[in-house]
Amino acid sequence: MITRISSEKLPELLQQISEQEKLYIPVDKSDKLSVYEEYAPGKVMSLKLNTLRSAKDFFFPQVQPMAKFRMEGKKIEVMDQRTETEDYCIFGVRACDVRSFDVLDRVFLADPVDTYYEDRRKHATVVSFACSEPSETCFCHSFGIDAAKPDGDARMWIANGNVYLEGITEKGEKLLQSLDLAALGAAADDAAVQEVEAEQQRVHEIQKRMPLYSLKPTDNRDKELEIFNAPIWKELSDKCLGCGSCTFVCPTCQCFDIEDFDSGHGVERYRCWDSCMYKDFTMMAAGTPRKTQLERFRQRFMHKLVYYPIRNDGIYSCVGCGRCLRRCPIHMNIVKVMKAMEEDA
Amino acid sequence: MQKEELIPKVGVVTEIRQETPDVKTFRVVGTDGRKLFEHIPGQCAMLSVPGIGEAMISITSSPTVEEYMEFSIKKVGVLTSWLHAMETGQEILVRGPYGNGFPVDTTFKGRDLLFIAGGIGLAPLHSVINYVRAKRENYGHIDIVYGSRSKEDLVDLEEITNEWMQEKDMNVYLTIDREEEGWDGHVGFVPNYVQELNFPTTETAVICGPPVMIHFTLQGLKALGFTDSQVFTTMEMRMKCGIGKCGRCNIGDKYVCKDGPVFSFDELGELPDEY
Numbered sequence: 001m002i003t004r005i006s007s008e009k010l011p012e013l014l015q016q017i018s019e020q021e022k023l024y025i026p027v028d029k030s031d032k033l034s035v036y037e038e039y040a041p042g043k044v045m046s047l048k049l050n051t052l053r054s055a056k057d058f059f060f061p062q063v064q065p066m067a068k069f070r071m072e073g074k075k076i077e078v079m080d081q082r083t084e085t086e087d088y089c090i091f092g093v094r095a096c097d098v099r100s101f102d103v104l105d106r107v108f109l110a111d112p113v114d115t116y117y118e119d120r121r122k123h124a125t126v127v128s129f130a131c132s133e134p135s136e137t138c139f140c141h142s143f144g145i146d147a148a149k150p151d152g153d154a155r156m157w158i159a160n161g162n163v164y165l166e167g168i169t170e171k172g173e174k175l176l177q178s179l180d181l182a183a184l185g186a187a188a189d190d191a192a193v194q195e196v197e198a199e200q201q202r203v204h205e206i207q208k209r210m211p212l213y214s215l216k217p218t219d220n221r222d223k224e225l226e227i228f229n230a231p232i233w234k235e236l237s238d239k240c241l242g243c244g245s246c247t248f249v250c251p252t253c254q255c256f257d258i259e260d261f262d263s264g265h266g267v268e269r270y271r272c273w274d275s276c277m278y279k280d281f282t283m284m285a286a287g288t289p290r291k292t293q294l295e296r297f298r299q300r301f302m303h304k305l306v307y308y309p310i311r312n313d314g315i316y317s318c319v320g321c322g323r324c325l326r327r328c329p330i331h332m333n334i335v336k337v338m339k340a341m342e343e344d345a
Numbered sequence: 346m347q348k349e350e351l352i353p354k355v356g357v358v359t360e361i362r363q364e365t366p367d368v369k370t371f372r373v374v375g376t377d378g379r380k381l382f383e384h385i386p387g388q389c390a391m392l393s394v395p396g397i398g399e400a401m402i403s404i405t406s407s408p409t410v411e412e413y414m415e416f417s418i419k420k421v422g423v424l425t426s427w428l429h430a431m432e433t434g435q436e437i438l439v440r441g442p443y444g445n446g447f448p449v450d451t452t453f454k455g456r457d458l459l460f461i462a463g464g465i466g467l468a469p470l471h472s473v474i475n476y477v478r479a480k481r482e483n484y485g486h487i488d489i490v491y492g493s494r495s496k497e498d499l500v501d502l503e504e505i506t507n508e509w510m511q512e513k514d515m516n517v518y519l520t521i522d523r524e525e526e527g528w529d530g531h532v533g534f535v536p537n538y539v540q541e542l543n544f545p546t547t548e549t550a551v552i553c554g555p556p557v558m559i560h561f562t563l564q565g566l567k568a569l570g571f572t573d574s575q576v577f578t579t580m581e582m583r584m585k586c587g588i589g590k591c592g593r594c595n596i597g598d599k600y601v602c603k604d605g606p607v608f609s610f611d612e613l614g615e616l617p618d619e620y
Contacts, residue, residue: 067352069395069438076355076395076436112350112588224597228617255592258351258585260396267395274591282583282593285421286556289582289596289619299595302617307598 003165003176004192009184010163014039014091016179021125022088024058026051036090045092047158049135050321054251055097056104058090059120062273066116066258069267082116085123089175092129095150096140096321100251101126102151103319106312107254116271125175128152132159132203137322139212139335145319148203159199164192215335217318218342221310228302232340237297239330244275246324246333247300252317255281276300301337350588353393353438356381359413361433364500365493368465369429370405370417373439381439384408385446386473387579387607391587392416393438398424401584401602403468404442407475414439417468417500443587444606447473447551447577456549457485461562463535463554464493467500469579469606470553478512487512488544492520492535492558496528518542536561546570551577563610573610580606580620596620 005013017023023039026046034046035053068079101121108117128150131138140147149155153172157164165181167173207213220227247253257274260267274281276299282288290296308317318334325333360372375381384390384404393399400422406415420429428437447453458477462470477484489509493499499519510517520531520538531538535558544550550571552562559578566576582594582601589603597616599605613620 071395074432074435076438078353078355078438080349080352107590110589114351114588114590115349116351225615225617228597228619254590256585256590258399258591260393260398262396269395271585271591274585274593276592284581284583286581295619299619302597303592303595307595310598 002192003186003188004162005184005186007163025091055093056251064271066269085119087123089125091127095145095147096319097251098128098150098152099145099319103252125171126152128155130157137325139320142215148200164196220306233298237294240293240297242277242293244277245327247275249323249327353440355436356439358435365498367420372413372415374413384442386476387446388442388444390441397427400424405468405471409479419465458487459548459550460489461552462491463558466554487515490518494522536565540565549575576610
């Protein structure tokens, strides 16, 4: 069932959700940037294609406290101060970022389960937001993602001056049912379904004109060694500065570090994002197996396009969001790597 | 309640033995005086001290020891220096066990076994050797080759001399790199000694030691006719989580913490040469 309300009622819709549970929406920070923020009355939802940072932050925050320790003489006390997360809603997640949750789930929810991630994940209701104007850096289509019909617990389209809502999972249906949509003048008729179909078609037509439309990843699961040893990596990695920007904006990058911070009143253990692009990432007392940027660069792309698919039924650890294309200071990106793998490997 | 993989338990260090000038063995129990957890030979544990650091360390004791766990640790960095400086009674943090361990109840069962270790590389093999000794009837003949830089660098020398060398159907061959006073045993590098001893290819071999030793020992075994599938090793990589999620210990598509640390050389041969 697809429910239609006037897009003028979007602020009221957000207000209603925020009365049910904590609500996060993308908001504009400048004419080029949007970020997720907790909703407050008066905050306007951004219609930009994608937020600066991905939505992975909700389940896998950049810094996550893990435990506290108190040392006294020879004694150590361990304090797990976690409390269960309250239900919350992430509203307006694009199709690419929604797929990234599946990619991360296969890492963090695989046995043994990462309970920090699981807690944040299970209490979230994800309302996705169909794209109406895919950009030239978008290639979610390459990974079988439909930007015009995103997954999630519920999905939303904004078109023809209307907001269209559709529940997908039980959680999503429950959220929609908890709202007083009638008060927003909601209608759920055949016309709404047809309007959404027309919108999807319109977006698909735009996608066909985009430069990366025909980009397709190659299934290289049986060529792990061949691609690892291929000569492509030198040229691809030559200019890489090892800044790690691509890993930080990437919705599927999941590497982390665990460190202790001594506050003077006990030691706090936390985990934080890390990057395989950094030279001390694999450093041990005896040295590192990835001595140059070539090895580190190769690791990142082998992981996304070969190692991850081997471990995960052929699913790629890239969702085509295009953030790395826009952020890399030397204009290197996964698209160039995918093309090189196809041509030279 | 879900098992909390990333929250450590408190362990008490009840005994510290100086094995060599830079290796100490630490005996650890829980705060209730009992063993912290069960493990398989070859598995590891994350040891840490708040504010100092955390590292993956081989569990040196055999699972058949019911009262405690032991860790033989070489002093190489910040955490291990701290551990070497502490005194008994000190509490530390332990989580685990992690990794696959040796196939002691499958591939190794009923086989003649050849253990080859260099230096602190004996630590991960110590657990499996003592496991095999405790369940002696399940295994065939056992050969052990162990070498170090000098006599004083041989870890567990007392146990090796008093127990291992007395064991039935078990031969121990010791070697040191250079001649020294008070040593009338073999002198020379481990890989050469292994070739000299000309072990039969009916044995299943396990190698652990410095990368260069592993490399040449494997070559030597292959020259004797051993195949990659009958030679095992245990790998070392930097690790943070121990459960295949932090993304740093992989060799190709395999995580050393979860899929390893024990691999046969035919398994390693299918992976990129990045270790």
